[in-house]
Amino acid sequence: MKHTLMPFLICPECRQTLMLSTFKEQNHKSCEVIEGLLTCQSCTAAYPIIEGIPLFNSNSFCLHAEFVRKYADKIQQSAQLIDKATIFSKIHGQTQERFGHEWMNYPGPMAEDRKIFLEETQIPQSDWAGKTVLDAGCGMGRYTRIAHDLGAHVIAMDLSHALIRLQEAAFNSDRMHLIQGNLLSIPLKEESLDTAYSIGVIHHTPSAKEAARQLAKTVKPGGHLSFWVYGTAGSFKHFQTNPLRKDRTGLKKIILLAWFIVGIRQFISDFLRVVTIRISHKCLYLLCYPLALLGKIPFIKYLTFSVHPLWRVRLQENFDWLSPPYQSHHTKEEIIQWIQEEGFDLLKILPHGFVPKPGVLGKKMSIRPSDIKK
Ligand SMILES: [Zn+2]
Numbered sequence: 001m002k003h004t005l006m007p008f009l010i011c012p013e014c015r016q017t018l019m020l021s022t023f024k025e026q027n028h029k030s031c032e033v034i035e036g037l038l039t040c041q042s043c044t045a046a047y048p049i050i051e052g053i054p055l056f057n058s059n060s061f062c063l064h065a066e067f068v069r070k071y072a073d074k075i076q077q078s079a080q081l082i083d084k085a086t087i088f089s090k091i092h093g094q095t096q097e098r099f100g101h102e103w104m105n106y107p108g109p110m111a112e113d114r115k116i117f118l119e120e121t122q123i124p125q126s127d128w129a130g131k132t133v134l135d136a137g138c139g140m141g142r143y144t145r146i147a148h149d150l151g152a153h154v155i156a157m158d159l160s161h162a163l164i165r166l167q168e169a170a171f172n173s174d175r176m177h178l179i180q181g182n183l184l185s186i187p188l189k190e191e192s193l194d195t196a197y198s199i200g201v202i203h204h205t206p207s208a209k210e211a212a213r214q215l216a217k218t219v220k221p222g223g224h225l226s227f228w229v230y231g232t233a234g235s236f237k238h239f240q241t242n243p244l245r246k247d248r249t250g251l252k253k254i255i256l257l258a259w260f261i262v263g264i265r266q267f268i269s270d271f272l273r274v275v276t277i278r279i280s281h282k283c284l285y286l287l288c289y290p291l292a293l294l295g296k297i298p299f300i301k302y303l304t305f306s307v308h309p310l311w312r313v314r315l316q317e318n319f320d321w322l323s324p325p326y327q328s329h330h331t332k333e334e335i336i337q338w339i340q341e342e343g344f345d346l347l348k349i350l351p352h353g354f355v356p357k358p359g360v361l362g363k364k365m366s367i368r369p370s371d372i373k374k
Helices: 003-008 065-070 079-105 113-121 144-149 161-171 208-217 246-276 281-294 311-322 332-341 369-373
Strands: 018-027 031-040 046-050 132-136 153-158 176-180 193-199 219-228 344-349 359-364
Touching (some): 003 018, 079 161, 113 219, 132 144, 153 161, 161 176, 193 208
Parallel strands (some): 132 153, 193 219
Antiparallel strands (some): 018 031, 031 046
16 A cells, blocks of 8 residues: 555545554555554544555454454454444455455456446546546456556555455556445545546445445546446336447347347346355356356357356356346436436446446536535
8 A cells, every 4th residue: 555545545434534554564666555554533443454455344354363463462353343344244245255256266457458448437548647536346457457557546446355466566556556445435535536437336235326426425526427337127218218339229120129138137137146146156156167158159148147258258257147145227317316416417328238238427516416405
């Protein structure tokens, strides 16, 4: 963790200032705090820094017993801390473990990443340099690297330990910061960022709307918020006005059939997930191997959850669909309302293919609509 991250950090519990105690530092491109403690000046909550990454999840101490033993004289253990860790693990533990497994096994950066990143954030290539941005739910940092290479100062945040795959890149740059934390209580100051983006993540939290609200808070007036979520068939009235990618406009001719198939597909997926979220993630991972192989067979492949040309990606994408305990589906109308309630003007809606993928790019107004009403 670089010292330049400190002005952005706050306690996720009470939103007050944190104090840094450094136990071990190393010089890389910048001076990095490898081990340390962030302590809240108000509520006395404490967050460890381990392997150069500040960890804001309430179960961090429980998952790092060796760190606790090593610095026992500096860490105040209490029954309250253990209670908080238990509650956190109950709500987020499975998501943390399963996505950690997925992103640790996901193939490294791929040639297609930049194109996908620019399309899905809907922010032009020229608008990243010099901006301070949050990659919310970065996984192993597939898109963090792109934002960084386009010249942004990136804060990459994820619930899982897969962030560790970005450690070397972060050590080699003074523009990349890593934090482990939860999108429902983001440990960043309000209105401190130029841009916050989240690519296909917030529907895996217990409340996608609340995660969007938390993301929106981090953005400065005049700054941008971009995210997309899993879509749903919704009402036909809304479905038929979904924006389609240029290469998919032919779907307009069979839009009623498309609406029906999307609805059936979601029904089957919900049915399967009743089982798949309850079996161990290692077992499920094995079951995804035959699905990944079927993903290469013409026509049959559409019965699986990935048709990516690389089998290792198909394996992860099938697991990605079937394993997360939380998976909500939304319409574009819902997410447009979410950002407007947080004082954002809608700039763009993400066009998509057969399966709806509602995504928005918004710009924060100087005054929120709720403030005008007052
Ligand atoms: Zn606090």
